[in-house]
Amino acid sequence: MATIIEPESDFSALPDLPPEVYTAPLRKPAHLGEDWVEPKQTKYSSEDDAIWDDLFARQMEVLPGRAASAFLQGLDKLALGQGGVPEFGKMSEDLGALTGWSVVPVPMLIPDHVFFWHLANRRFPAGNFIRTRETFDYIQEPDVFHDVFGHVPMLTDPVYADYMQEYGRAGWKAMRHNRLKALGALYWYTVEFGLVLEEGALRAYGAGILSGPTEIVFALDAKSPNRIMLNVDRVMRTDYVIDDLQPTYFVIESFEDLYHQTVERDFDRLYRSLSPAFTYANSAVIDVDDVLHRGTQEYLQRGGRGSGAKPV
C-alpha cells in the first residue's frame, strides 16, 4: 500500500526545510519558542465567557439535524457547552483519553510547517483570543471559538483524528514538492467545509461551516452551490473562496472513505502530476464529477457577500 509519508520520516522534531521552500513571513512574538505555543491560556474575562456562551447558543439553534453526528457527540463528550471558554488543560485531558489529541494555545495563525508539525503529533493549535461583540458574526483570523468549537469536537472521532494526524504528516511532503496550495485546497474542502452523507442525508463536518451562523443552511439546503462527491485528484486542483460562502461543497460517504481516499494514496505521484496553479474554478462542474446537486450559483452571480444577495 502506498502511503502519504515516507516510512522513515521522523516527526518528533521540527523539520529542516530546504532553503528553496517558501514559508510565509510571519513574525514570531519574542516570548514564544519554535513551537509557537503560548506558555499559558489567556485568562478570559466574564464578557469573553459571555461571548462564547452566546456564540454557542446561536450555533445550537441551527446545528442539530444539520451537523455530523460525530461532531454533536464530540461536543457532548468534551462538555464544551458548560459555560465560558473551555479550559484547555481539562479539555485536552478528556480528548487525550478518547483519541490521544490535545489542544494548545497559539497567538495567531502560525507558519505552515509548525502547524503541520503539531498535527503530526496530535496537537491542535487553537487561537488564544476570542472575537468581540463588534466582530461577533464574522472574523477572518480564527479565534478560540472557531478553533475549539469548530474543530475540536471532530477530533473525538477516531478515524477523523487519524486523518488529521496524517494530514499534518502530508504537509511536509507537500512543502518539499512545492504543492502546498493543492494540499491547502484539500484542507479547505474537507476540514473547513466538508459535508458527509449519513443514512442518505447531508450533514456538515467542516469547522468553517459549523462555527458560523449562516453557512450551514446554505451548504445543505440552498440552490446556489454545487454539491459533488469528493475526488481527491479533482479537489486538489480546485480553487476556493476565502471570505464568502462556497460555490461548491464536496461530500464524503464516511470518514473511513475520507481516510482511504487520502492516506492510502501515492501523493508523490499525485504531486508530480499537479500544476502549480489551480486548474478548476471554484464554481466549475466537470465531466468526472459525481454530482449530487448542480448549483444555480445565483448567490455568487448576484454579487455574494457585501452585495445584499440572499444566500439562496
Ligand SMILES: [Fe+2]
Ligand atoms: Fe479552521
